[in-house]
Amino acid sequence: MxxxxxxxxxxxxxxxxxxxxxxxxxxxxxxxxxxxxxxxxxxxxxxxxxxxxxxxxxxxxxLAPPVDPAAFDGVRERLARSGCSAEWIDRMVERASAAATADQHPMDGFGAFIGRELRIAHLPKSQGVTRVVAFVGNTGVGKTTGLAKLGARLVRGQRLVGLATLDSRRVGAVEQARAYAELLGAPVRALRPDQVLTAEALGAAGRDVVLLDTTGRPQSDAPQLAALQRELGREGADARLDTFLVFPASTSRAALREVTEAYGDLRLSGCVITKLDETREPGPVLEHVMETGLPLAFVSDGQDLGRDFHRATPDLVADLFLLGRLA
Ligand SMILES: Nc1nc2c(ncn2[C@@H]2O[C@H](COP(=O)(O)OP(=O)(O)O)[C@@H](O)[C@H]2O)c(=O)[nH]1
Ligand SMILES: [Mg+2]
Structure with a gap:
């Protein structure tokens, strides 16, 4: 067996x-x-x-007898319009049609199938320890604004939030972090790139969540986060780290692979897709997320702090594949 x-x-x-x-x-x-x-x-x-x-x-x-794959021609067309590759469409439609039932519209059948296939990140509340949420990824992809948007959600949900940033050398970066901290009514720690990270250094005491921003340079971010992971992985640590890799929807397959490789040694809890408003073809980034197996936690589709940041759900994933955007 x-x-x-x-x-x-x-x-x-x-x-x-x-x-x-x-x-x-x-x-x-x-x-x-x-x-x-x-x-x-x-x-x-x-x-x-x-x-x-x-x-x-x-x-x-x-199971009910399989549905005729030709019934999925409309689905194929939609997926092609969303920028999915021909090979991927063939593979997924074959599996979706095998799993579909005759009483289901192919669009609903495929939506349900793909909503199950793409993993969604679970973010359980951990009692008694501070959750440190770090965003990593290339510069300009929406890490800082994404964390600020997440912070706004958490503050609305009555969570005690703190900010910390490794991006303290770039001109204007600390001022940007302070401005967001003020907006959220949260304390902020600016950390040096060579600083040893601990729960204390991050200002975790008394906070439900610390949002940890990074520089976008894997050579310095990755080792610092790996060390923090080890530090917080110790028995009895009073904080736990979840690191999410941020993928902009408007980037190439090659760039997505490169950034995934660059942060490949970190233990990642999942990923975030940003800039969905900048493309009608999120197919490549969605395929990439499925390929990596990284659970999707959040998506962002604009610059508005309060409005354009969403928790990933199976329905939302289905809309992205079939409509090319959020419904
Ligand atoms: N259109 C659009 N712009 C975004 C989105 N997320 C972030 N941005 C913008 O992208 C720019 C860079 O974002 P930032 O958070 O500073 O990127 P970082 O370098 O990764 O920290 C800023 O102008 C953001 O407002 C998004 O989902 N859609
Ligand atoms: Mg930034």
Whole structure:
């Protein structure tokens, strides 16, 4: 009997993935929570008559007959208009049509399918410890404004927020951080690029969340965050770090791959997509997110601090693929 690992956003999602990949008879041997809040399953593939017999009692209703793939021509057209690659469209439409039911409009069927396929980041509230949320990525992609937008959401939700920034050398950067801090009514720490980061240095005491901004230079950001990860990973640490990689929707596939590589050694909790208002073709960035397997946490579609920052949801993901924008 072969054992496979399946990861999902939650138990239901992981079970659906296991069934899709290994069939209705897949036997779940164990499940556990992962560090990013998802679920990991150990699944045994049904390979012999004996194993099948064990599973037979748990077999759910047989699936409806598959839908004719030609019914998905409209979906293909939409995906092409959103900038998805031909190869990716072929692959996904084949799987979506196999999973669709006859009573479902192909557009809804594909929306539901892709909403399950692209992982959404879970951000569980951790009781008693400060959550440090860091955004990394190239310069100009929307890290600083994204954190300010997230800060505005958190403040509206009555959370005690602090700001900290590694971007303290660039002309005007600290002033920008102070201006956002003032707007949010939050304290701010400007940190040196060579500073050893600790919960104390970040001003974590008494804060629910510390938003940690970075410079956009992986050579200095990545080692500092890796050291902070180790520091906060210690038993009994009073803060935990979640690092998100920020992808602008308006950039090339090659640039997306390069930046992902540049931060590849960090333990990432997920990603953020910005600048969705600057393109009608978010296909490349969405495909890239799926390829990396990074759970999507937030998306941004404009410069407005209060309005243009959204928590990722399966419906929102489906709209991006099928409409090229948020509904
Ligand atoms: N149109 C648009 N502009 C954005 C978005 N997010 C950020 N920006 C703008 O992009 C510019 C750079 O953003 P900033 O947060 O300073 O980028 P950083 O260098 O990564 O910190 C600023 O003018 C932001 O207002 C977005 O979703 N849409
Ligand atoms: Mg910045």
């Amino acid at each position: 072969q054992i496979h690992r399946i990861r999902g956003n939650d138990l239901k999602d992981a079970l659906q993935r296991a069934r899709r990949q290994y069939g209705e008879g897949a036997l779940v041997i164990s499940h556990e929570r992962t560090a990013d809040g998802g679920v990991s399953l150990a699944v045994a593939e049904r390979s012999s008559g004996g194993a099948a017999a064990v599973v037979a009692a748990q077999q759910p209703e047989p």
